Amino acid sequence: MEEIADKGIQVVVGLAIFTAIIGLIMLVVDRAPKSGREKIQVAAFLAPALVLLAVGLVFPALQTSYLSLTNRDGDFVGLENFAWLFTQPEALVTLRNTLIWVVLVPLLASSIGLAYAVFIDRARGEKALKALVFMPMAISFVGAGVIWRFVYAYKGAGQDQIGLLNQILVWLGQEPRQFLLDAPANTFFLIAVMIWIQTGFAMVVLSAAIKGIPTEIVEAARLDGASAWQQFRNVTIPTIRGSLIVVVTTITIGTLKVFDIVRTMTAGQYETSVVANEMYTQAFRAGEPGRGAALALVLFLMVLPVVVYNARLLRKQKEIR
Amino acid sequence: MSTVPVENRKDLLPEVKDDATQGRSTQQKRVKQKLTSRRATAAAIIIAVIWTIPTFGLLVSSFRPEANIKGNGWWNVLTDRQFTLENYADVLSPGGSQSPNLLSYFVNSLAIVIPGTIFTLVLGSMAAYMFAWGRFRGKDGLFIFVFALQIVPLQMALIPLLQLFTKVLAIGDFQLLPSGTYAQLWVAHTIFGLPLAIFLLHNFIAEIPGEVIEAARVDGAGHSTIFWRIIVPLATPALASFGIFQFLWLWNDLLVALVFSGGGADVAPITQRLAELQGSRGGEWQRLTAGAFVSIVVPLAVFFGLQRYFVRGLLAGGLKG
Secondary structure, eight states: OHHHHHHHHHHHHHHHHHHHHHHHHHHHHHTOOSTTHHHHHHHHHHHHHHHHHIIIIIHHHHHHHHHTTBOTTSOBOTTHHHHHHHHSHHHHHHHHHHHHHHHHHHHHHHHHHHHHHHHHTTOTTHHHHHHHHHGGGGSOHHHHHHHHHHHTOOOOTTSOOOSHHHHHHHHTTOOOOOTTTSTTHHHHHHHHHHHHHHHHHHHHHHHHHHHTSOHHHHHHHHHTTOOHHHHIIIIIHHHTHHHHHHHHHHHHHHHHTOOHHHHHHTTTTTTTOOHHHHHHIIIIISSOHHHHHHHHHHHHHHHHHHHHHHHHHHHHHHHHO | OOOOOOTTOTTSOOOOOOTTTTTOOHHHHHHHHHHHHHHHHHHHHHHHHHHHHHHHHHHHHHTSOHHHHHHSOGGGGGTOOOOOSHHHHHHHSOOTTTSOOHHHHHHHHHHHHHHHHHHHHHHHHHHHHHHHHOOOTTHHHHHHHHHHGGGSOHHHHHHHHHHIIIIITEETTEESSOTTSSHHHHHHHHHHHHHHHHHHHHHHHTTSOHHHHHHHHHTTOOHHHIIIIIIHHHTHHHHHHHHHHHHHHHHHOOHHHHHHSTTSTTTOOHHHHHHHHHHHTTTOHHHHHHHHHHHHHHHHHHHHHHHHHHHHHHHHHTOOO
């Protein structure tokens, strides 16, 4: 009980300090001198966020970029780490896996999410059906790791299986398998976990977009005798295109950064590592911060095209406005 | 008549070939539509079942006695109905270093997540307001830059940030953000949450009618008045929905916790403890199943309790098509 009270006090003090800081900023804003008032106010509102971002994100990222050109002793080695990354078999496996992840997860999560959203649109019990698929979104990757390791759990042939998937294999007359150990299939079993989590996100966003389609358009298409598939192709998809792009890019970025699933389920062993996990392994476990930083940079370069695309879209929207 | 591609012409109703439908009676059409919708419903139910079974299996298992969990599959509860709360009692109780002691970690999670969410919301919305309604040079460029920061992988920032907290922001033994407390985690989470917070909240706040803000300006209201009296109340749906998201993300975080918490029962969140249990006691399913459920009960409660609000707000603001 005492322990909990101590923790509570810490939280209250933290919140009080934060409130004081914000109060101070507002005081500055209100008392700003007439000349240059707008500038001071703008600066005061933006400063906390921008300072935090500069100190906590921009500067560290630059520092990491430099690190990628150094070896484990901190000496400058040029592009050696990148040479390692693109020639050594274990690093190449990591890159290959990341590509598989980033193709499969956005594609399948968005497709299944979209299909599901269309199927249950205006169906009976729509809300409950939605909640079931969306629920994994609320579960941590660590929790999801436990859930799926239990599904994949393995016992030798002849024993009672405790993992559902192996039990299904046994019912079908097959030998039980070590799903997480046998490469290269194990990567796909990890990917399934990510798809399981992300589909709900895609489904909720796309379902809302579908509901936003003006009823007149749907009615008109129906009166013209469009089949369900034609309606989907020619009305639904074009109208929700914007949301679809947002969903795919968001999931893509999330997939490239994914780390917890691989970390907790296989720790990147058995040829399942991905860039984000290998970066952690190299930088924090293997004592190779240079290699870790190089991996971070590669990750950055992989996400860059997605973000540039998103940013352009954003700019276009702003111009329209 | 031919089919008009509507890709870029949302204003046009799609024209659909109607020769196919001519001569087909309405009744036939109705039958066909019913069949399609029945097939769709069946597909939806299959997806829903696949998405739900893994979690359900874990939940059932968490109430089974240890010997049963390890001995046979959870589906055997159909014939062998033995249930117990012992697993939960075991993982929650503070019984020495061998015990999972999850109650302490549970409190830590709350103490990390609540301030972390509030800080991000306040600072993020202040910056978002200025990006939407402030007048200063380089606004768009800066905004795009902040948006682009979303892709900087967490791993890239962690080590420099940790050094900053422990070495730079310290005078002698005094640390501005002392390690062994929640402060470092609050600040780190705030930093990493800001780019997305600013982006999503900006999208919502920019939609607020300009006349409302102009009117307040004409009446002589400064930025602080406009922000707290107009922006915050009107942006409540977006704040609430992003707040829920941020809450879930922080609750489910593993990586930031690994770096900044030190790992003890004083500070570390429940996800970190669960990951530890997976690593060291990977076969102790009676603890893992119950532990996983203790860790996901809060996000699930948040999710089911606030689902409507959260979906609606987010879609209105951020993810518009």
